[in-house]
Amino acid sequence: MAASLTNFERLSLNQITTDRWSLREAADGCARAGVPWIALWRHKIAEAGLSEAKRAVRDAGLRVSSVCRGGMFPAATAAERQARIDDNLRAVDEAAELGADTLVLVCGPAADRDIAAAREQVAEGIARVAPYAKERGVKLGIEPLHPMYAAERSVVNTLAQAIDLAERFDPAEVGVVVDVFHVWWDPELYAGIRRSSGRILGFHVSDWIVPTPDLLMGRGMMGDGVIELRRIREAVEAAGYDGPIEVEIFNRDIWDRPGDDVLALMKERYLEHV
Amino acid sequence: MAASLTNFERLSLNQITTDRWSLREAADGCARAGVPWIALWRHKIAEAGLSEAKRAVRDAGLRVSSVCRGGMFPAATAAERQARIDDNLRAVDEAAELGADTLVLVCGPAADRDIAAAREQVAEGIARVAPYAKERGVKLGIEPLHPMYAAERSVVNTLAQAIDLAERFDPAEVGVVVDVFHVWWDPELYAGIRRSSGRILGFHVSDWIVPTPDLLMGRGMMGDGVIELRRIREAVEAAGYDGPIEVEIFNRDIWDRPGDDVLALMKERYLEHV
Numbered sequence: 001m002a003a004s005l006t007n008f009e010r011l012s013l014n015q016i017t018t019d020r021w022s023l024r025e026a027a028d029g030c031a032r033a034g035v036p037w038i039a040l041w042r043h044k045i046a047e048a049g050l051s052e053a054k055r056a057v058r059d060a061g062l063r064v065s066s067v068c069r070g071g072m073f074p075a076a077t078a079a080e081r082q083a084r085i086d087d088n089l090r091a092v093d094e095a096a097e098l099g100a101d102t103l104v105l106v107c108g109p110a111a112d113r114d115i116a117a118a119r120e121q122v123a124e125g126i127a128r129v130a131p132y133a134k135e136r137g138v139k140l141g142i143e144p145l146h147p148m149y150a151a152e153r154s155v156v157n158t159l160a161q162a163i164d165l166a167e168r169f170d171p172a173e174v175g176v177v178v179d180v181f182h183v184w185w186d187p188e189l190y191a192g193i194r195r196s197s198g199r200i201l202g203f204h205v206s207d208w209i210v211p212t213p214d215l216l217m218g219r220g221m222m223g224d225g226v227i228e229l230r231r232i233r234e235a236v237e238a239a240g241y242d243g244p245i246e247v248e249i250f251n252r253d254i255w256d257r258p259g260d261d262v263l264a265l266m267k268e269r270y271l272e273h274v
Numbered sequence: 275m276a277a278s279l280t281n282f283e284r285l286s287l288n289q290i291t292t293d294r295w296s297l298r299e300a301a302d303g304c305a306r307a308g309v310p311w312i313a314l315w316r317h318k319i320a321e322a323g324l325s326e327a328k329r330a331v332r333d334a335g336l337r338v339s340s341v342c343r344g345g346m347f348p349a350a351t352a353a354e355r356q357a358r359i360d361d362n363l364r365a366v367d368e369a370a371e372l373g374a375d376t377l378v379l380v381c382g383p384a385a386d387r388d389i390a391a392a393r394e395q396v397a398e399g400i401a402r403v404a405p406y407a408k409e410r411g412v413k414l415g416i417e418p419l420h421p422m423y424a425a426e427r428s429v430v431n432t433l434a435q436a437i438d439l440a441e442r443f444d445p446a447e448v449g450v451v452v453d454v455f456h457v458w459w460d461p462e463l464y465a466g467i468r469r470s471s472g473r474i475l476g477f478h479v480s481d482w483i484v485p486t487p488d489l490l491m492g493r494g495m496m497g498d499g500v501i502e503l504r505r506i507r508e509a510v511e512a513a514g515y516d517g518p519i520e521v522e523i524f525n526r527d528i529w530d531r532p533g534d535d536v537l538a539l540m541k542e543r544y545l546e547h548v
Contacts, residue, residue, distance in 0.1 A: 109484075113500050119461065148422040150459035151484045151500050161461045185424035187393065187435045210383075210425045215486055226387050226425050 004230075004271055005245075011270055012037030012065040014204065014248035015044055018259040023048040025259065027060035033263040037065040037244040039104075045094055054098055064100040065244035066141065066177075066202050067091065072108035073125030074118035074155065081121060084108070088129045096136040101243075102201045103133065104141045104177050107156045109149075118155045123165055130173045141201035142166055143177035146185075148215055159183050159192030163199065171199050178236055179204035179248065181219055184227040193235040200241040205229055205274050206249045219249045221265060223273040233274055245274060278504075278545055279519075285544055286311030286339040288478065288522035289318055292533040297322040299533065301334035307537040311339040311518040313378075319368055328372055338374040339518035340415065340451075340476050341365065346382035347399030348392035348429065355395060358382070362403045370410040375517075376475045377407065378415045378451050381430045383423075392429045397439055404447045415475035416440055417451035420459075422489055433457050433466030437473065445473050452510055453478035453522065455493055458501040467509040474515035479503055479548050480523045493523045495539060497547040507548055519548060 013035050015026040023044045030038050038057065045053045045067070057064055070091040075081045088103075095103040105126070110118030126140060133140050144162040145154035156162050162176040176196050181204070183189055193200075207225030212218045222229055233245070247266050254262055287309050289300040297318045304312050312331065319327045319341070331338055344365040349355045362377075369377040379400065384392030400414060407414050418436040419428035430436050436450040450470050455478070457463050467474075481499030486492045496503055507519070521540050528536055 110500070113502050115459070115500075115502070146421065147459040148420065148486070148489070151482055151486065155459075157459050158461060185389070185421040185431050187432060208425055212422070212425065212489055215422070215489060226384070226389075228387050228389070 005274060008034055008267060009036065010245045011035050012039055012244040012246040013263065014039040014246040015041055017247050017249045017254065018262055019255045021259045023053050024056040027056040027062055029259045029263055030062055031060035032260065033267065035263060036062060038062045039066045039068060039246045040064055040098060041068045042091060042094065050094060050097055057098060064098045065246055066102040066104050067095040067098060067100045068104045069106045070103045071105035074108050074110050074121040076111040085125060085128045089132050092129065092133045092136050092138050095138045102139045102141045104143050104202065106143060106145060107154045109152050110155055115155050122156060123168065126174060130169055134173045139201050140174045141177040142174065143179055144182055146182040158186055159196065160188055163192060163195050166199050175199035175201040177202035177204065180227050180229060180232050181206045181208060184208060190235050193239050197239040200236060200239055202246060203236050203241055204246045204248045206247065217250050217252050219251050221249060221254065222269040229273050279548060282308055282541060283310065284519045285309050286313055286518040286520040287537065288313040288520040289315055291521055291523045291528065292536055293529045295533045297327050298330040301330040301336055303533045303537055304336055305334040306534065307541065309537060310336060312336045313340045313342060313520045314338055314372060315342045316365060316368065324368060324371055331372065338372045339520055340376040340378050341369040341372060341374045342378045343380045344377045345379035348382050348384050348395040350385040359399060359402045363406055366403065366407045366410050366412050369412045376413045376415045378417050378476065380417060380419060381428045383426050384429055389429050396430060397442065400448060404443055408447045413475050414448045415451040416448065417453055418456055420456040432460055433470065434462055437466060437469050440473050449473035449475035451476035451478065454501050454503060454506050455480045455482060458482060464509050467513050471513040474510060474513055476520060477510050477515055478520045478522045480521065491524050491526050493525050495523060495528065496543040503547050
């Protein structure tokens with residue numbers, strides 16, 4: 001068993017965890033709580049405006065662990081697929097502007113029943129975006145999403161599949177993001193993490209609540225569920241990852257609490273369970 | 275693309291699809307609809323009583339495609355694990371009495387956070403039940419459940435994992451059950467089906483609805499979702515399976531409809547989509 005984390009140097013607030021907060025509120029909240037990293041969502045960046053987002057992060061003295069999200073590659077027509085690529089290029093620009101190493105890719109669902117074709121469209125999309133991302137100094141992190149999201153959010157559903165995809169590219173350009181909520185159940189998880197060595201671009205934590213209240217909003221605070229968080233962190237570290245650890249929780253009960261309380265609880269649980 | 279099915283010789287009603295019906299009502303409903311197979315649930319068998327269940331099936335001129343369900347092996351104590359084994363032996367008896375070839379195993383969740391240990395308890399449980407099942411002429415069908423059920427229903431979550439487990443045993447004793455709802459998303463699905471050749475003991479159909487309304491009750495009627503039903507059936511047949519095809523749908527809207535209407539719709543969609 002790995003030792004507990006003893007400080008917050010690697011802790012990052014994925015701002016969806018405090019969804020009611022604006023980008024500046026989240027940045028200021030992190031500063032107050034001594035959380036040094038933040039992960040930003042594009043709809044929040046758009047809301048604030050890119051320059052104001054940049055200022056808010058700088059004023060709070062934070063670093064941006066990742067920008068969420070690029071991806072969403074599969075589409076019914078070539079024109080629509082091109083529009084998705086264009087949007088990914090803009091996402092790369094935003095990540096570069098904000099000094100984020102990694103753009104997280106949520107690869108998108110199929111446009112029809114043909115999931116195999118959609119998976120190829122994902123590979124083609126990444127191939128189109130990767131050269132530009134490299135030029136801008138941004139890595140693309142393929143995040144496998146839980147299989148329950150295969151029809152609506154991503155046709156990339158296991159870590160093995162994400163690595164298979166990533167391995168088509170230079171490790172300096174494309175890697176994987178390990179989010180415990182999406183991968184904890186996988187019998188091949190630890191084999192996958194070992195295979196990901198040198199390619200892990202992010203590590204996200206939360207928990208899987210039992211009973212699971214909802215497909216999207218059912219994530220829990222670390223310690224409130226059944227995920228072996230420490231064991232997974234240990235494996236990710238053994239695979240060479242020592243970067244920021246993002247707390248990313250979609251949960252209406254947590255969203256309804258004051259953000260400062262959420263950050264305090266998150267810090268406590270981070271030391272206790274991650 | 276495989277050809278459509280042209281008759282109902284292989285069609286089986288998994289009685290959960292008409293949950294409001296008693297066992298006898300379901301059996302009579304199948305007889306009226308010309309559906310030759312039925313899959314029975316143990317709580318429904320218990321409700322009716324085993325002899326009455328047997329009579330109801332015989333009176334309706336049906337065959338039992340499977341009994342649902344054995345399994346639920348992991349538990350916190352040796353005594354509780356033994357109780358689960360005992361219950362599985364009773365399930366085998368019921369399947370044998372009802373002339374079902376296969377007892378479907380829903381293997382159970384972990385008793386704590388240790389999912390790897392739970393998976394070993396599943397293997398041990400199956401090893402304990404298999405000799406008795408063989409003696410009674412009942413095969414054990416390991417059904418991998420969708421990863422979203424890993425915490426609450428089964429730690430066996432991919433077809434590859436189910437086959438790995440099954441391969442510890444004689445193919446005459448232990449095989450796998452392919453339920454499209456649980457496996458459709460898997461990038462290794464077709465490889466898994468090929469590997470399952472000679473071990474497939476059941477094939478269950480329904481559909482994955484978008485947007486997905488609920489973890490448990492979100493299954494749809496064939497054709498109402500995104501699963502490539504025909505492609506999967508073709509693969510299962512190429513792997514040598516030509517047995518009954520069970521329609522198993524947990525869905526409150528469908529449950530609320532008159533059973534005869536559900537069977538009529540199910541027959542139509544079976545020819546059209548499976």
